[in-house]
Amino acid sequence: MHLFTPFEVRDVTARNRVMVSPMCQYSCEAGDGLATDWHRVHLGSRAVGGAGIVMTEATAVTPRGRISPQDLGVWSDAHAEALAPVAGFVADHGAVPGIQLAHAGRKASTRRPADGGDPIHGDDGWRPVGPTAEPWPHDDPLETERLSVDEVDALVDRWAAAAERAVDAGFEVLEIHAAHGYLLHEFCSPVTNDREDRYGGDFENRTRLLREVATAIREAVPDGVALFVRVSATDWLPDRESWTVDDSARLAADLAPLGVDLVDVSAGGIHPDQQVPETGPHYQVPYAERVADGGLPVGAVGKVTTPEGADAVVRNGRADLAVVGREHLRDPYFAIRAAEELGHDPPVPRQYTRGFQ
Ligand SMILES: Cc1cc2nc3c(=O)[nH]c(=O)nc-3n(C[C@H](O)[C@H](O)[C@H](O)COP(=O)(O)O)c2cc1C
Numbered sequence: 001m002h003l004f005t006p007f008e009v010r011d012v013t014a015r016n017r018v019m020v021s022p023m024c025q026y027s028c029e030a031g032d033g034l035a036t037d038w039h040r041v042h043l044g045s046r047a048v049g050g051a052g053i054v055m056t057e058a059t060a061v062t063p064r065g066r067i068s069p070q071d072l073g074v075w076s077d078a079h080a081e082a083l084a085p086v087a088g089f090v091a092d093h094g095a096v097p098g099i100q101l102a103h104a105g106r107k108a109s110t111r112r113p114a115d116g117g118d119p120i121h122g123d124d125g126w127r128p129v130g131p132t133a134e135p136w137p138h139d140d141p142l143e144t145e146r147l148s149v150d151e152v153d154a155l156v157d158r159w160a161a162a163a164e165r166a167v168d169a170g171f172e173v174l175e176i177h178a179a180h181g182y183l184l185h186e187f188c189s190p191v192t193n194d195r196e197d198r199y200g201g202d203f204e205n206r207t208r209l210l211r212e213v214a215t216a217i218r219e220a221v222p223d224g225v226a227l228f229v230r231v232s233a234t235d236w237l238p239d240r241e242s243w244t245v246d247d248s249a250r251l252a253a254d255l256a257p258l259g260v261d262l263v264d265v266s267a268g269g270i271h272p273d274q275q276v277p278e279t280g281p282h283y284q285v286p287y288a289e290r291v292a293d294g295g296l297p298v299g300a301v302g303k304v305t306t307p308e309g310a311d312a313v314v315r316n317g318r319a320d321l322a323v324v325g326r327e328h329l330r331d332p333y334f335a336i337r338a339a340e341e342l343g344h345d346p347p348v349p350r351q352y353t354r355g356f357q
Contacts, residue, residue, distance in 0.1 A: 003311040003322060004344040007052060009261045009297070011224030012172050014052030014096045015347055017314050018335045019264075021301050021325035022100040022175065022230070024057040026070040026112035033060060033073025035082040043086050046328055047095035050335030050347035053321070054095045056086070058102035058177050061162035062155070064126050065103030065183065068112040074101065075158070080165040087170030093349055098173035099166045100230065101159060101217075105183030106130035106144040106192070130186050131193045131200065137272055149197050152209060155183075160216035167221045174221065175228040176213060180269030184210045185232055188251070189243040189270050207251055211258060218259035228299070229255055230264040233287035236274035243270070245290045252294025264299040264323060265291050281309060288319045299323040307338035 007014040020043075027038040039056070046054045060066040060073040073079050087097035108128040109120050119125065119142040128136070128144050129151070135141035147155070163174050178184035186192040187209045193200050199208055210229070218227060231251065235242035252263045265288040268274050277283065284302035292298045300319035304310050310322035327334055339346040340356075348356050 001317070002315045003307070003342065004339060005314070007321060009226045012096055012226045015094055016050070016052040016335060016339075017321050018051045018310060018338065019053040019098070019299060019321045019323045020046045020051045020055050020328050021323045022055045022057050022177070023325055023329070024067065024071065026068055026114065028070045028072055031069035033063065033066065033071060033075065033079055035072060035079075035086050039072065039083075040086050040089060044089040044093065045332040047090040047093040048349050048352075049328075049331075049333035050339065051095050051324075051328070052335070053098050053173055054090045055098040055100055055173070055175060056083075058100050058104070058182075059083075059162075059166075061101055061103055061158050064108060064129055065105075067104040067108060068110055069120070069124060070112050074099070074162045074165050074169075077165065080169040083166070083169040083171075091170060091172070094347060096173055097171045098175055098228070099169075099171040100175040100177050101162055101166065102177035103155070103159075103183040104128070105181075105186045106132070106134075106136045107181055109142055130183065131195055132186070134192070134194070136181075149199065152199055156209070156212045156216050159213045160220040163217040164220045167225055171225075173226045173228060174217060175230055175264060176210070176217065177230050178210050179230045179232040179266045181232070181271070182269075184213065185243075185270060188247075189235055190241045191235055191237060191243070191270050203247065203250065207254065210251075211254060214255055214258045214260050226261045227259060228262045228264050229260050230266055231291070232269055233265050233267050233284070233291055235270045236268045236276055237271060238275065245287055248287070248291045249294040252291050252296045252298075256294065256296050260296060262297045262299060262320065263291050263294070264301065264321075265319075266301050279303060281305065282313065285313060285318050292319070297321075301325060307341040310338060311342055
């Protein structure tokens with residue numbers, strides 16, 4: 001097994017084990033959540049560049065689930081229509097189109113990083129929702145609206161409807177974003193979940209919403225579609241009651257019988273006091289190894305930047321997918337370069353073969 005061994009799950013076959021990590025582009029021009037030429041070219045380039053799976057950025061399942069007004073969305077049929085050419089182009093060029101389904105929870109309604117990243121007050125913004133009324137800690141916090149049980153239940157349907165639309169648009173892998181301090185992570189972590197109803201309290205209750213979302217999506221989409229879940233393996237808050245790597249392994253075991261196919265293992269994002277360790281190459285791979293104890297395949301992300309390193313992650317059985325983020329911003333052709341350097345046939349589109357003879 002190595003980086004260019006195809007990855008097979010359900011009806012999906014990825015030509016290699018390089019996945020483009022979800023990365024927000026903040027590029028919906030009118031603030032309407034509709035995919036633009038930018039998404040087509042950006043994601044299309046990474047398919048042309050040889051990746052096995054090309055994952056979209058966090059794509060909001062409801063308008064209030066956007067981080068910024070420029071986020072991508074999939075909350076209506078018009079969104080699916082705008083996304084269909086993205087998925088179609090990616091698939092036509094040999095990669096598996098994946099979409100990350102997301103809700104930003106209490107971290108919603110901020111300006112995009114290029115505009116300062118501050119909370120947006122007034123008509124341009126909206127009130128974030130979450131498991132708690134406590135706002136995301138910030139110099140200038142926006143009030144968070146605490147979701148009622150009925151509203152939480154209604155959100156489960158929104159996730160399922162978004163998943164159905166994504167499949168109609170041509171996506172073959174769906175990834176539930178349950179990481180980085182956004183809505184589903186906020187429910188799972190005791191740092192942000194102070195509820196006393198069936199969605200708060202012990203591990204079982206805090207993870208209930210994520211399990212309900214996974215179950216609803218699995219029921220809503222065909223069996224052949226693959227379902228991934230991205231988690232923050234740890235809150236990086238060792239000095240207080242928080243979400244731990246052991247919790248993530250336990251969660252993986254709970255997700256397996258619900259039809260989840262892979263856990264994409266990231267970390268952090270729930271609180272600004274987090275203690276991020278030294279982040280050298282592959283710093284999150286040990287988390288992926290531990291989460292794999294839960295019995296599901298895993299993806300490892302975090303400073304996987306070289307062909308040899310990505311290959312070693314897979315070859316040494318540390319993870320099933322090498323998930324590559326920022327290196328794909330520097331080099332859209334990372335997978336082609338990796339194949340050449342590692343001695344495999346590079347996944348080159350026919351239009352470019354003259355460049356590789
Ligand atoms: C510009 C940018 C946008 C990101 N947006 C998302 C996102 O939409 N969803 C997500 O789960 N992670 C997001 N991330 C995190 C990456 O997917 C990845 O986990 C992180 O960058 C670490 O991997 P890397 O060292 O290969 O970049 C983003 C990272 C960057 C740099």
